[in-house]
Amino acid sequence: MPARLVVLISGSGSNLQALIDACDAGILPAKVAAVVSNRTDAFGLERARLASIPAITLPYGRFEDLPNARRVYDAALAELVSGFQPDYVVLAGWMRLLSMAFLSRFPQRVINLHPAMPGAFPGTHAIERAFAANQRGEISETGVMVHFVPDEGVDDGPVLAVERVPILADDTPASLEARIHAVEHRLLPATLRMLLTNSKS
Numbered sequence: 001m002p003a004r005l006v007v008l009i010s011g012s013g014s015n016l017q018a019l020i021d022a023c024d025a026g027i028l029p030a031k032v033a034a035v036v037s038n039r040t041d042a043f044g045l046e047r048a049r050l051a052s053i054p055a056i057t058l059p060y061g062r063f064e065d066l067p068n069a070r071r072v073y074d075a076a077l078a079e080l081v082s083g084f085q086p087d088y089v090v091l092a093g094w095m096r097l098l099s100m101a102f103l104s105r106f107p108q109r110v111i112n113l114h115p116a117m118p119g120a121f122p123g124t125h126a127i128e129r130a131f132a133a134n135q136r137g138e139i140s141e142t143g144v145m146v147h148f149v150p151d152e153g154v155d156d157g158p159v160l161a162v163e164r165v166p167i168l169a170d171d172t173p174a175s176l177e178a179r180i181h182a183v184e185h186r187l188l189p190a191t192l193r194m195l196l197t198n199s200k201s
């Protein structure tokens, strides 16, 4: 039986596409069981539909006036995701911080992709911030990491894989971003493959 992945997205979903393609090509012994987005306009939803994968939106706006909104939202998200019985929940461009109301439901099963090295540039705009740091002469490389999400730490948790990405003298923010995305599209499926292969042996 292929492993079941539920992929959480907020945007373009190019990393979701890399996972779908790796599953289809037999590189990843898995299937994407569902895609969930907090944004109704995320292009990744379209990618899921094209691949005949259930594509569900759960906008935070419906919850934000409730008492304890964040936790209530996260509990609802967990309920939705657990209905698809995931072996792993993959945060692939998911732009909301998850509380323990979600994370405690999937111990050792939530994986995040971050476009920087461990401990570097947590949060949004990591690529732009790395580029700016390079322009100030502070760093000459950045990278990509894939890690477990055990708790509410931002882009922090046990590291599963890293790949360094040098920042070239003639890089622009766009060229650096393109190289980082290319690494992400390779590293995320490869890391899941490693996890799934190891968990079978």
Ligand code: GRF
Binding pocket: 009, 010, 011, 012, 013, 014, 015, 016, 044, 092, 093, 094, 113, 114, 115, 181, 184
């Ligand atoms: C990726 O760079 C990911 O690391 C970051 O958000 C971006 C999502 O891109 N957290 P996409 O939606 O997969 O195209």
